[in-house]
Amino acid sequence: MSTLLEVKNLKTHFFSKNKVFPVVDGLDFNVKKGETLAIVGESGSGKSITSLSIMGLVPKPGGKTVAGEIIFDGTDLLSLSENEMYKVRGNDIAMIFQEPMTSLNPVLTIGEQITEVLIYHKKISKKEARQRAVDLLKIVGFARAEEILDDYPHRLSGGMRQRVMIAMAMSCDPKLLIADEPTTALDVTVQAQILELMKDLSHKFDSSIILITHDLGVVAELADRVLVMYAGQVVEESEIVQLFDNPLHPYTQGLLGSVPKINEEQERLSSIGGNVPSPDNFPKGCRFSTRCPHVMEKCIENQPDLIEVYPGRKSRCFLHEEGDS
Amino acid sequence: MSTATLNDSKTNNDAKSDILLEVNGLKKYFPVKSGILQKTVGHVKAVDDVSFFIKKGETFGLVGESGCGKSTAGRSIIRLYEPTDGQILFDGEDISYLKEKQLKPYRKDIQMVFQDPFSSLNPRKTVGTILEEPFRVHNLYTKAERKERVEHLLDRVGLMPQLRDRYPHEFSGGQRQRIGIARALTLNPKLIIGDEPVSALDVSIQSQVLNIMNDLQEEFGLTYLFIAHDLSVVKHISDRIGVMYLGRMMEVTDKRTLYKNPMHPYTQALLSAIPKSHPSEVKRERIILKGDVPSPSNPPKGCVFHTRCPQAMDHCKEIVPTLKELEPGHFVACHLYE
Numbered sequence: 001m002s003t004l005l006e007v008k009n010l011k012t013h014f015f016s017k018n019k020v021f022p023v024v025d026g027l028d029f030n031v032k033k034g035e036t037l038a039i040v041g042e043s044g045s046g047k048s049i050t051s052l053s054i055m056g057l058v059p060k061p062g063g064k065t066v067a068g069e070i071i072f073d074g075t076d077l078l079s080l081s082e083n084e085m086y087k088v089r090g091n092d093i094a095m096i097f098q099e100p101m102t103s104l105n106p107v108l109t110i111g112e113q114i115t116e117v118l119i120y121h122k123k124i125s126k127k128e129a130r131q132r133a134v135d136l137l138k139i140v141g142f143a144r145a146e147e148i149l150d151d152y153p154h155r156l157s158g159g160m161r162q163r164v165m166i167a168m169a170m171s172c173d174p175k176l177l178i179a180d181e182p183t184t185a186l187d188v189t190v191q192a193q194i195l196e197l198m199k200d201l202s203h204k205f206d207s208s209i210i211l212i213t214h215d216l217g218v219v220a221e222l223a224d225r226v227l228v229m230y231a232g233q234v235v236e237e238s239e240i241v242q243l244f245d246n247p248l249h250p251y252t253q254g255l256l257g258s259v260p261k262i263n264e265e266q267e268r269l270s271s272i273g274g275n276v277p278s279p280d281n282f283p284k285g286c287r288f289s290t291r292c293p294h295v296m297e298k299c300i301e302n303q304p305d306l307i308e309v310y311p312g313r314k315s316r317c318f319l320h321e322e323g324d325s
Numbered sequence: 326m327s328t329a330t331l332n333d334s335k336t337n338n339d340a341k342s343d344i345l346l347e348v349n350g351l352k353k354y355f356p357v358k359s360g361i362l363q364k365t366v367g368h369v370k371a372v373d374d375v376s377f378f379i380k381k382g383e384t385f386g387l388v389g390e391s392g393c394g395k396s397t398a399g400r401s402i403i404r405l406y407e408p409t410d411g412q413i414l415f416d417g418e419d420i421s422y423l424k425e426k427q428l429k430p431y432r433k434d435i436q437m438v439f440q441d442p443f444s445s446l447n448p449r450k451t452v453g454t455i456l457e458e459p460f461r462v463h464n465l466y467t468k469a470e471r472k473e474r475v476e477h478l479l480d481r482v483g484l485m486p487q488l489r490d491r492y493p494h495e496f497s498g499g500q501r502q503r504i505g506i507a508r509a510l511t512l513n514p515k516l517i518i519g520d521e522p523v524s525a526l527d528v529s530i531q532s533q534v535l536n537i538m539n540d541l542q543e544e545f546g547l548t549y550l551f552i553a554h555d556l557s558v559v560k561h562i563s564d565r566i567g568v569m570y571l572g573r574m575m576e577v578t579d580k581r582t583l584y585k586n587p588m589h590p591y592t593q594a595l596l597s598a599i600p601k602s603h604p605s606e607v608k609r610e611r612i613i614l615k616g617d618v619p620s621p622s623n624p625p626k627g628c629v630f631h632t633r634c635p636q637a638m639d640h641c642k643e644i645v646p647t648l649k650e651l652e653p654g655h656f657v658a659c660h661l662y663e
Contacts, residue, residue: 042527157617187390187554189614192598196613214527217557217600240604258532260561261602262584268539269561271532275497 004208005031005054005176010068012046012053014279021279023049025232027068028306031176036202036209038223038240040216040255044276046232047212051178054210055095056085073175091121094169098181100161104153110137111149114168121172136167139204140197159190166197173205180212195221216259220244228252231277231287234306237314248315250292286318294319344414345548346402346516347378351411353394353401357622369622371397373572374411376648379516379565384542384549386563386580388556388595392618394572395552399518402550403435404428416515433463436509440521442501446493452479452504453489459511478507481544482537499530503537510541518550523558535562556599560584565654568592571629572621574648578655588657591630628660636661 012024024046031037041047052058053065056077070077077088089095097103105113114136115129124132130149137145140163153161162182169177182198183191199222202209211222219226219240226243228236228251236249247253257270274291283289289299299318306316352375354368372394379385387395401408404420413421420431439445446455456475460466466474476486482503493501502522509517519538523531535558541547553559559566560580567577568591576589587593594612614633619625625632631641641660648658 042529159617187618188556188598189390189594190617191600192611193613195600196611215600216528217602220601220604220606223604244603244605254529258528259602260532260535260557262557262560262599263602266561269532269535271536272529273533275499275530276527 002033003030004033004073005210006069006071007050007054008069008071010050010053010065010070012049012058012063012065014063016062019280022232022282023063023279024053027232027234029227029234029237031208031210033175033208034202034206035224036211036222038211038213038219038226039229040213040219040226041229042214042255042276044231044279045229046279047229048180050229051095051180051210051212054178055089055093056080056082057089087121090117090174091172092174093176093178094172094174096162096165096169096177096179096182098184100158100165100185103165104161106153109150109152110156110164114149114164114171117168117171132171133167136171137164139170139201140164140167141193157190158186159193162186162190162194163197166194166201170201170205170207174207176208176210177202178210178212181214182211183218184213184215191218198222216256228255231282232279233287233316234314235288235316237306239312242310242313248309248313248320249288249317250294250319251288254291254293286316343380344378345381345416346550347412347414348398348402349376349412349414351375351398351401351413352409353397353406354409367622370572370624371621372401373624375569375572375574376411377567377574377577379548379550381515381548382542382546383564384551384562386559386566387550387552387569388554388559388566389569390554390595390618392571392621393569394621395554395569396520398569399437399520399550399552403437403518405437429463433459433512434515436512436514436517438502438505438509438517438519438522441525442498442505443525445505446501448493451490451492452496455493455504456489456508456511459508463512465512474511478510479504481510481541482507483533497530499526499533502526502530502534506534506537506541510545513545514547516548516550518552520552521554522551524553524555531558538562556595557602568595571618571624573629574656574658575630576655576657577648582652582655588651588655588662589659590634590636590661594633594635628658 007027007029010024010027014021014023027050039047039050054070058065065078111130111133114133118124118129118132133149134145137148142148183194186194213219223240225239227234230251236252247256254272260269272291277283277290285301286299286304289295296318304316304318306314307320308314309320351372353372354370356365357367357369359366375398389395397406400406402413408421412419415431420428453475456478457471460471475489479486479488484500484503523534526534542549551559551562563580565579566583568575570591576592587596594614597612612635616633619632627643628641628646631637638660646658646660648656650656651662
C-alpha cells in the first residue's frame with residue numbers, strides 16, 4: 001500500500017504570556033491508502049490538536065504549528081497558503097467532529113449545508129448538487145432524503161445529525177477522512193449504527209480514515225493500526241490485533257487494563273495512578289514516568305526514543321532497551 | 326400488576342428486612358406549558374410506572390440510553406423531584422410524600438454523587454468548607470471533630486488531607502469526583518445514588534474511581550444505586566441491573582443472567598451494540614435498531630419500544646406489557662413471553 005499522509009516531527013505549541021505548552025511535541029506517523037488509523041489517548045494527550053494541525057485549523061491566536069512537515073499526496077500542507085488550504089479542506093481531506101449538536105449551522109437547511117460544499121469544490125450547478133445531496137443522504141441511511149434536505153438541524157436527533165455530517169464529509173470523495181470522536185456524544189445503539197455506516201463507507205469510497213478516540217471499543221471495531229498518544233507524544237504504534245494481544249508500553253497496558261470487560265468477571269480493575277500531567281509541566285524525563293509502575297532511575301532523567309521493537313511495532317520505553325541488551 | 330408480582334417475589338425469596346429501598350409504581354410527569362396563561366398542554370412522562378427494590382449492601386445498576394428517565398428516577402428517589410405517583414419505601418418507611426422537615430433525618434441516609442465533577446462543587450468554597458457543610462446543616466460535631474472527620478474522609482478517597490484548603494479548580498476531574506464521593510460519605514449514609522458518576526472521566530481515572538467506590542462499599546457497608554449508560558461499567562459494579570427505556574422498566578435481573586440470557590428485545594439490542602473488547606472477537610449477530618428513541622412527551626402507544634422492536638407484534642401497538650417475573654428474580658415486560 002502506498003502512503004497517503006506522512007507526518008514528520010510535528011510540533012504544535014500553544015503560547016501564553018510567559019509559558020509554552022507543547023501540546024503536540026514531535027509526532028511522526030503515516031497513513032496508508034485505504035487504511036484506518038486510530039489515534040488513542042486520554043484527554044490532554046494532544047490527539048485532537050494533531051487532527052486540527054493536519055487540517056490547518058489550529059486555534060489562533062495562541063496555537064501555532066512551530067515545526068514539522070505534513071506531506072499529503074506529495075505536497076507539504078504546512079507550506080500552502082490559506083487560499084490553497086481552502087481547496088484541500090472538505091475536498092481532499094474532510095473532517096467529522098465530535099459534537100453533532102454544534103457542528104451544523106442552525107440557520108441553514110441541511111440541503112444548503114451539503115450543497116455548499118459540492119458547489120464550491122466540484123463547480124457543479126445547484127440542481128446537480130441537490131441531486132448529489134439526495135444520493136448522499138440515502139447512502140448514509142435516510143429513507144426520506146428529499147424531505148430531510150429542507151429541514152433545519154434542530155429537527156434532527158443526534159444520530160441523524162452525525163449521519164448528515166458524514167454525508168457532508170463524504171460529499172467530495174475525500175482521500176482522507178478525519179473523524180474526531182465521531183460517536184462519543186451518541187447512545188450505544190446509535191453508536192452501533194454509525195460505526196457500521198463508517199465501516200461500509202470506508203470500503204465503498206476507499207478513503208483512508210484517521211479515527212481519533214478515547215474509546216478502545218471503537219478502536220477494536222474500526223481500526224487497522226493504532227497510535228497511542230500520551231502527553232503530546234506517540235508512546236506506541238502497532239497493528240490492531242497485536243496491540244490488544246500484547247501491548248508493549250506500560251501506558252498502553254494500563255489503559256487496556258482499566259477498561260471493564262463485558263465478557264469477563266473482574267473483582268478489581270487495574271488502574272493507572274495519578275493524572276495526565278499538564279502540558280506546561282511535563283516531567284523532564286519520560287513523560288509517563290510520574291505514573292509508570294515500572295519506573296527506573298534513568299526514566300526520570302532521560303527521554304526514551306520511539307524505537308521499533310518488532311517489525312511494524314514501535315514503543316517509547318527504556319524497558320525494551322533493557323530486554324535487547 | 327407489576328407491583329403485585331414484585332411484592333410476591335420478595336416475600337418468597339427474602340425477608341422484608343433485607344430490603345433497603347423499594348420503589349413501587351413510581352411516576353414522574355413534567356407538565357408541558359404553553360401560551361400566555363401557561364396552560365398545561367401535555368406531560369413529559371419521564372418516569373412511568375417503575376418498580377424495583379434494592380437489598381442492603383448490594384449495588385443496583387440502572388441503565389438506559391439518554392432520555393430513558395434513569396436520572397429522573399434517581400432524583401425522585403432522593404426527593405429532588407416530587408414524585409407524581411407511586412411509593413418510595415426506604416427501610417420500610419414511606420418517604421414519597423414527606424414534607425421537607427419530616428424528610429430531614431432521611432436526607433442523611435440517602436446521598437448523591439453527580440455526573441459532572443466540574444459543576445457539582447461550589448467554585449468559591451474550599452474543599453474543607455464543602456465537606457464540612459453537611460455537618461453544619463445537621464448540626465453535628467465540634468469544630469475540631471469536623472476538621473478531623475474531613476481529613477479522614479479525604480484520606481479514604483485517596484486525597485492528601487492537606488488539600489482541604491484548596492479550591493475545586495485546583496483539582497483534576499478524577500480528583501473532583503473523589504471529593505464528590507467524600508461529600509456523599511460525610512453523614513454515614515446507608516444509600517448512595519450515583520448519577521453517571523464516572524462518565525465524565527477518562528478510562529484510567531474511571532477505573533480508579535470505580536475501585537474506590539468498591540472499597541468504600543465494603544468498608545462502610547454501603548448500598549449503591551448506580552445510574553449509567555455504559556453497560557460495561559454497570560456490569561462491573563452492579564449485583565443486579567434494571568434496564569429502562571422511555572420511562573419504563575424493561576427488564577430487571579442479576580447481572581450474570583442479564584448478560585448471559587437477556588430476554589427483552591431491547592436488552593438484547595443494547596447488549597449487541599456494545600463495541601468489541603478485542604478486535605478478533607467474534608460478536609454474536611449485531612441487532613441494529615432503526616431510528617432513535619422517540620420523544621417522552623409523545624411516547625408510542627402500547628409497548629413504548631414497539632416502534633424500534635425487531636419482533637414487534639400487532640398487539641404490542643395497543644397493550645402496555647407489564648413487568649412479570651418469568652424466572653425467579655428475572656422480571657421482563659414483553660408480550661413475547663405471554
